[in-house]
Amino acid sequence: MNMNGKSATYIHLQEKARQLDASDALSQFRDLFLFPQQNGKNILYFTGNSLGLQPKQTREYILQELNDWATYAVEGHFCAKRPWFAYHEFLTEKMAKVLGALPKEVIMMNQLTSNLHFLMVSFYHPKGKKRKILMEFPAFPSDIYAVQSQIKFHGGHPDEDLIMVKSEREDYIIEEEKILSTIEQHGNDLALVLIGGVNYLSGQVFDLAKITAAVHKAGAICGWDLAHAAGNIELHLHDWDVDFAVWCSYKYLNSGPGSVGGAFIHERYLDNIDLPIFAGWWGTDKKERFRMKPVFEPMRTAERWQVSNAPILSMAACLASLNVFETATMPALVKKSKQLTAFLEEVINSINGTFQKDIFKIITPKKSRGAQLSVICHLSHPRIFFETLLQNAVMVDWREPNVIRLAPVPLYNSFEDIYKLGIVVEEILPQFI
Numbered sequence: 001m002n003m004n005g006k007s008a009t010y011i012h013l014q015e016k017a018r019q020l021d022a023s024d025a026l027s028q029f030r031d032l033f034l035f036p037q038q039n040g041k042n043i044l045y046f047t048g049n050s051l052g053l054q055p056k057q058t059r060e061y062i063l064q065e066l067n068d069w070a071t072y073a074v075e076g077h078f079c080a081k082r083p084w085f086a087y088h089e090f091l092t093e094k095m096a097k098v099l100g101a102l103p104k105e106v107i108m109m110n111q112l113t114s115n116l117h118f119l120m121v122s123f124y125h126p127k128g129k130k131r132k133i134l135m136e137f138p139a140f141p142s143d144i145y146a147v148q149s150q151i152k153f154h155g156g157h158p159d160e161d162l163i164m165v166k167s168e169r170e171d172y173i174i175e176e177e178k179i180l181s182t183i184e185q186h187g188n189d190l191a192l193v194l195i196g197g198v199n200y201l202s203g204q205v206f207d208l209a210k211i212t213a214a215v216h217k218a219g220a221i222c223g224w225d226l227a228h229a230a231g232n233i234e235l236h237l238h239d240w241d242v243d244f245a246v247w248c249s250y251k252y253l254n255s256g257p258g259s260v261g262g263a264f265i266h267e268r269y270l271d272n273i274d275l276p277i278f279a280g281w282w283g284t285d286k287k288e289r290f291r292m293k294p295v296f297e298p299m300r301t302a303e304r305w306q307v308s309n310a311p312i313l314s315m316a317a318c319l320a321s322l323n324v325f326e327t328a329t330m331p332a333l334v335k336k337s338k339q340l341t342a343f344l345e346e347v348i349n350s351i352n353g354t355f356q357k358d359i360f361k362i363i364t365p366k367k368s369r370g371a372q373l374s375v376i377c378h379l380s381h382p383r384i385f386f387e388t389l390l391q392n393a394v395m396v397d398w399r400e401p402n403v404i405r406l407a408p409v410p411l412y413n414s415f416e417d418i419y420k421l422g423i424v425v426e427e428i429l430p431q432f433i
């Protein structure tokens with residue numbers, strides 16, 4: 001039964017979407033974003049977990065820097081509306097709020113994988129037997145490559161020193177108990193644990209506080225990759241005692257392709273100037289920086305880890321976006337996110353109901369999820385189904401061999417978007433079953 005037939009379920013879902021949109025306190029934020037178009041109409045966009053949409057004001061923020069560059073040239077470091085010399089500082093407090101961190105624990109710099117390397121220089125110190133790194137599997141390949149290469153850099157062997165806690169299940173879910181017991185078992189030889197706070201593939205959210213505490217009990221360091229967590233789920237990195245974290249800003253943080261990444265280093269390390277780092281001039285005491293002394297004066301903030309001067313154009317995009325987050329606030333976003341995801345689940349279940357088949361199996365755990373549902377498609381040609389969605393102006397994300405990831409993002413997705421997605425899916429589905 002498709003929309004033209006107006007089944008009772010559909011009338012109910014349409015009505016529900018309208019009501020939820022009408023009572024949504026964040027509904028106007030959608031107008032602050034640019035949606036991709038197909039045949040002059042907005043695409044239904046559900047891939048904000050991969051590349052967040054462009055805030056309309058981003059252009060203005062970048063133009064400001066282009067204009068200041070044209071007007072002041074090198075003097076822009078000090079005379080620009082937002083002086084480049086200290087540009088990263090405009091981002092710190094806003095970013096810290098999104099993460100539940102103290103501003104001095106946060107630095108926006110480089111990109112995710114580079115930050116991971118820089119922080120492993122400080123936090124991975126294999127000594128004697130205590131040299132192993134534990135990760136989840138599936139983990140994002142870039143993180144695995146980074147960890148393998150760090151192990152080799154320290155003279156170790158990934159086959160021996162890398163522990164992967166693997167999901168043995170069809171749905172890629174990793175039981176948290178398995179992670180906790182593996183950590184406990186390896187108390188004698190574990191140096192570092194690095195896990196994605198939200199698994200990129202399954203959308204599973206891990207209990208950062210609980211895992212971090214277990215890692216500390218095992219006498220190891222706990223780092224988190226927050227690529228899919230920052231700007232998505234509620235975080236309290238400081239209170240959870242996380243040692244370090246890294247993230248990118250182009251997914252939920254809407255700062256544009258390849259934009260500046262971030263790093264968190266817990267306050268308790270900031271006065272420890274003996275911690276090894278790979279240093280650069282942007283990490284030395286600001287007041288001394290331009291005296292060009294040959295001696296590095298470590299800053300007592302996360303800024304110590306900065307090596308280079310800031311990439312202003314991508315930081316301008318990041319600032320434009322963080323201003324939107326500051327207005328919306330994370331608690332409000334998380335509240336709406338839960339409602340959106342629950343509604344998406346309802347629509348997917350109703351499609352299964354219409355066809356009286358479990359065509360779509362949601363693998364993301366109900367109790368631990370953010371703004372993403374990963375769905376296994378039980379179809380003979382799932383990839384062509386995915387491509388047909390795109391031809392019908394629905395953008396979702398595809399992972400081999402049969403997983404579709406859908407991210408309803410509270411800043412710019414509406415309940416009606418989800419309802420409309422359901423209609424398109426029901427219309428094209430009969431060709432595939």
Ligand SMILES: *Cc1c(COP(=O)(O)O)cnc(C)c1O
Nearest residue numbers: 111112113140142200225227248
């Ligand atoms: C997106 C993502 C990355 C990407 O790394 P870059 O260095 O930004 O290219 C790395 N790790 C995870 C878990 C990701 O989701």
